[in-house]
Amino acid sequence: MINYTDNKHFSLFNKQEKHQHIVANTSYRERISKLNALQRAVEVTYREKIQDALHKDLKRPIVESDLVAVYLVVKEIKHVKAHLRQWFKKQPVDSQFTLLGTTSWYIYEPKGVCLIISPWNYPINLALSPLVAAIAAGNTVILKPSEIASHCSKVIAEIINSVFTENEVAVIEGGVETAQELLKLPFNHIFFTGSIEVGKIVMSAAAKHLTSVTLELGGKSxxxxxxxxxxxxxxxxxxxxxxxxxxxxxxxxxxxxxxxxxxxxxxxxxxxxxxxxxxxxxxxxxxxxxxxxxxxxxxxxxxxxxxxxxxxxxxxxxxxxxxxxxxxxxxxxxxxxxxxxxxxxxxxxxxxxxxxxxxxxxxxxxxxxxxxxxxxxxxxxxxxxxxxxxxxxxxxxxxxxxxxxxxxHNLPFGGSNTSGIGKAHGFYSFQEFSNQRGILKRYAIGPIRLLYPPYTNFKALLARIVVKWL
Missing domain, CATH: 3.40.309.10 (Aldehyde Dehydrogenase; Chain A, domain 2)
Incomplete structure (x- = not known):
């Protein structure tokens, strides 16, 4: 077993790891309530601060800030709120004849403690949009914004601290060393947006814990x-x-x-x-x-x-x-x-x-x-x-x-190989932060019992029939 206690961020990670099951069991309404609070913060309370931070970091015009940093995040929240009830439901699937007497379905369950590492070029929406999906899916999240867009990083921290408790969603600001320390921890999922070179580092770190990843990278379009x-x-x-x-x-x-x-x-x-x-x-x-x-x-x-x-x-x-x-x-x-x-x-x-x-x-x-x-x-x-x-x-x-x-937000967004792994936006982000858990329930004695041991010549004949015809 690896000892993580010397990692400066382990205490926070440990809090979220202990709290993840409570968050995972939150209801549809509770998650909608959290999304509403985040929407109000972005659309109303912190809108001017977002505009000001983007201007200081990138000299971005207010129109561009509203279109991308505010509108796209709010639109993401609205899209999720409109569909989350359906995503919450168990999804039935058909069963073949050999499974007569059973019923099957799958559900989306949260992956657990997630890490979001966001970039400097669109520092607000590329931090908060994946967070929306992570919340909707019922995860706890540590968010690491880019230190390069320092003014936006501070606003993100303010927004998160005003809406969430740190055992559910927390922001850790810092540079490369901070990201390196976070990547040593055994997260259940990592959502990274950035360069191809850093994406390889993230994937290598995730592999040590068999952590699933979503990598939104780039390339020459x-x-x-x-x-x-x-x-x-x-x-x-x-x-x-x-x-x-x-x-x-x-x-x-x-x-x-x-x-x-x-x-x-x-x-x-x-x-x-x-x-x-x-x-x-x-x-x-x-x-x-x-x-x-x-x-x-x-x-x-x-x-x-x-x-x-x-x-x-x-x-x-x-x-x-x-x-x-x-x-x-x-x-x-x-x-x-x-x-x-x-x-x-x-x-x-x-x-x-x-x-x-x-x-x-x-x-x-x-x-x-x-x-x-x-x-x-x-x-x-x-x-x-x-x-x-x-x-x-x-x-x-x-x-x-x-x-x-x-x-x-109805389209999957993401790359392929060096331009990215996994898809984002709307349902596709929700899916990235969820485990698709398959469930089969037997409610009656079905034909499968005919193939229980001992294996007689008759059962060998049945097996050949199943292979050829079923």
Whole structure:
């Protein structure tokens, strides 16, 4: 047995471990009451503090804060409240003839003590949305928000402390060492959102305790623009989501494949969209955010310098300002495959553009890459849309839109392999935080007794009949 008493967070973990069975047995109404309290805190009590914290951490405009940090969390809560009664019920399943005299069903029971580790790019909703599911499923939770978005981390702690007792839901703030200490504890489930590299560390730590995981990761999400696409709408949609939160979005378009014949027109319309959204000087626009910190700024500057050494063409070269953590909208073409912008996830306001002549060129290229978290298709031709979907793999796909699949709580959201493990949102998050417990009850003597020992020739004949016909 491992001795956890020297772990600085064991005391809190132990409290939740002892309390988990009480929480697990809470009723539907009790869980709804907790969700209502959390909804009031986000939607009313702490709304202005959330907006202020996001502005301090990311210079995020109030509209973006309301849409993502407030609306999506509240929408998640409302969705769960509307369906939780059904999820609470036992779910009957059919039984085959050989099990005549039995009835079968399954229930969703809580996994136990859960750990949620949330990222800095969407620090509020990516902390609270999985928490909603964990509460609905009847778990206790330790939540570790990102220390990089420090103002948001403090607001999250305030919200949680105002709604829950620490033996049910608690926030632990801190840096990498704090996360490392938490990962040593034998949680029943870990829900992590972040980078692929850290996701591997989380999964490795979880494996030591055979802890189940949900990993919401990222990768390079491509956009494919067919000749049949409405280019004006396409350019606006891509420009909007690419620069939402200054490009620091896991499902933002990482690079674009556009048909050679429409490349110049797309770039022209994309420039017009940028001008409409952010004026000629995005640094003075109240709707254009900033990078989270100097580390991310320097990383992206390094990518741009690498592009220049490869003689890439800057179709739009945004100004940069280190003191303001500002990089203006940037569009780059003629990048060689070995360039950092085509090898690494960008996570910023830089858009590489590649061209193609035949769609199979794109298909073969994507097959050689890890499965992306999102793949986007802009086309009117149904045949092309279906062909791309059939011959590619991705966690999610948007057709003639970017990012909207994230906001539909009836859709499973998540990656595949390096872009993630498990699904989230609505029922799918509830399922991640639950154990699907199968139950079979015998209420009458059924035909199975005919196969009890001793095994006679007659029973051997029955076994052969069962194998062949039943």
């Amino acid at each position: 491509p956009v494919i623009i067919d000749v049949s696409a409405n280019l004006k709408l396409t350019a606006k949609a891509i420009a909007w989501i690419k620069h939402f939160n200054n490009g620091q979005t896991c499902i933002a378009p990482d690079y674009v494949f556009v048909h050679e014949s429409i490349k110049n027109e797309f770039i022209r319309l994309y420039k017009m969209a940028l001008l409409e959204f952010y004026t000629e000087d995005a640094s003075k626009s109240s709707t254009y955010g900033r990078l989270i910190n100097e580390k991310q700024y320097n990383r992206l500057i390094g990518y741009l310098e690498d592009a220049r050494t490869h003689n890439a063409h800057f179709e739009v070269e945004g100004p940069t300002n280190a003191s303001d953590l500002f990089i203006g909208p940037t569009v780059i073409t003629n990048l060689p495959e070995e360039s950092l912008l085509l090898q690494e996830e960008i996570f910023g306001p830089i858009l590489p553009i590649k061209t193609y002549n035949e769609i199979d060129e794109v298909i073969e290229y994507l097959k050689s890459k890890p499965k992306p978290l999102a793949l986007y298709i802009y086309a009117k031709r149904r045949r092309i849309i279906n062909y791309i979907i059939k011959h590619t793999k991705a966690g999610t796909t948007g057709i003639n839109n970017n990012g909207l699949q994230f906001s539909n």
